[in-house]
Amino acid sequence: MILHTLLDYDVLRVIWWLLLGVLLIGFAVTDGFDLGVGALLPFVARTDLERRVVINTIGPVWEGNQVWLVLGGGAIFAAWPHIYAMSFSGFYLAMFAALFALILRPVGFKYRSKRESATWRSAWDWALFVGGFVPALIFGVAIGNVLQGVPFRFTDDMRMIYEGTFFGLLNPYAVLCGLVSVTMLVMHGGAWLTLKTEGTVAERARRFASLAALGTLVLYALAGWLLWAFVAGYQLSSPHLANGPSNPLLKTVTAGVAGAWFSNYQQHPWTLLAPALGFAGTLAALLGLRARWEGLTVVFSGLGIAGIILSVGASMFPFIVPSSIDLRSALMVWDASSSHKTLFIMLVCAVIFVPLILAYTSWVYRVMWGKVRTRDITHGDHAY
Template identity: 70%
Template sequence: MILHELLAYDTLRMIWWLLLGILLIGFAVTDGFDLGTGILLPFVGRNDIERRVVINSVGPVWEGNQVWLVLGGGAIFAAWPQLYAVSFSGFYLAMFVILTALILRPVAFKFRSKREDAAWRTRWDWTLFYCGLVPSLIFGVAIGNMLQGVPFRFTADMHILYEGTFWALLNPFALLCGLVSVAMLAMHAAGWLVFKTDGAVAERARSLGMLAALLTVALYALAGVLLLTVMTGYRVTSVVDVLGPSNPMLKTAEVRAGAWFSNYAAHPWTLLAPVLGFVGAIGSLLALMARRGGLALLCSGLGIAGIILSVGASMFPFILPSSLDPRASLMVFDSSSSHLTLFIMLVCTGIFLPIILAYTTWVYHVLWGKVDEDAIREERGHAY
């Protein structure tokens, strides 16, 4: 209880905002190369054995990597209940499409090699492509809509009303953000495949990865230019009570052009986030050109982290703006759970997160090394 009293409410809110970012980065960096591998699968594998090499490069780790998605969803539910209520209800159809893909993916992994029929295996290969492309695209589309503001408001009794449609989510800027997501995960997967495979598969992955890295840089830059010159952002116009109750309607806010770049002007050190995004993607490109798969994987991971951090740095203290009523926008300091809830969750996270990191590190250590065609043939009864 002494520690509970020492950690002030505003400190816990900031800690959980940072932890949410870490969980999202953890998911994007680990499960991201799984999803990206699905995107690249039909193009880097020209025959059955090559595609099996690609699938088996992620086969032992993809299930464990999805832990980060579960942790992220759980953190939103427990730490930011209003964010959970708006996003999981307003984006319901989009979430359903993502879940459909994530449910189909293990089915495709398990059933793909159950029959020798070429047509059967090809259908499951394209299913894995779909299961990699769709979540990658929609996650980026969701970020694009967050940056524009989501159409929700509060009633007089604080009931949340979402007034948007699924098709409205697929607007041009959101789709641009979706393409950034697809490109950066394809880049990340290419680094993984160059690191884990040899021969023709690695060479094709290298070529596609260089293209994906160039697209990541170009599309990310375009999104930034549009945010600065065309798109509007949100700004708080009242005093922010960092210790206040979780009631978004107690503040005032406005929509203003270029507002998402005000944090960079006020706190220049936050520019490290977008710089890391660009440097990571360019570093991945150079590493792929040099056929350094491990370095390319590291650089693409840093680039992904930088791109995600740049969104958080731009929007802070907002976590979900409202396009219908800027006052209803959810912020770090007015939409969290109680002080005690955040503290109990922090204790649990301090216990279990190191365990997750430890066994994840151990698994990757055990599975270190490349996957080649001979290994797949020798493990006929065990490989995918």
């Protein structure tokens, strides 16, 4: 009870905003290389044996990595119910497409090698490609729409109404953000393959990952410049109530503010560490690929991904999801959370279970450490 008293409502809200970022980064860094490997599968592996090698680099770990996605969804549902309502209603078709693509992955792993038919196996290989490419693209497109504002509103009785369309999400800036997401995860997946494979497959992966790293640097810089020059942001125009009720309709917001998403960098220069990490980590990954620093390259690409995601949060704080049609409906750190008690109970659970998940994940990676070789496939009883 003493700790509950010390952790004020505003402090808990910021903690859960940070934890949400940690969960998103955890998903992008771990399951991100799974998505990248899936997107690279038809290109880095030409023969059936090579493709089985590639699949088995992620086969033992992808399920554990996807736990971060489940944790992220659960955290949004429990800690940020208004955001959950908006995201899974407004982005329903996009989310369905992403989940359908993710479902293809375990089905592809299980069924691909059930038949010797080359046509059968090729079809599942392309299904695994879809399972990697489509979610990576959709998650980036979603971020691009959030930065521009999403067409939703709340009624006076707090019923959420979304007034956009699926194809409206595919605007040029959002698609650009989707491409940033694809290139950075392909870079990460290629870095993983250089660590886990050898020979021709590793060399092809190194080439594709290098191109993806270069593409990430260019597209991320372009997205940042367009965000500053052409995408008008939002500003809170009424005093914020950090300990106020979770009702987004009690504030006023100003839209069309040029450079609003860069004001935090001007007011708090230390936040520039986020985009700096995005550029530095990606550049280091590119150099690591060329220098053949296999393990370090995976770390560098992970740091680049973390920096890119952190830069979005640093730019938008305290906004989480602004509304483009009803400014007061914008969801912020201060008015979109669950109750004080709920956030506290969830924090206790997170303190207990997140370290357990990290410990188990570390143990799994330690057990599965090492390269996947062709003899592991031809003489193994448990290979996909």
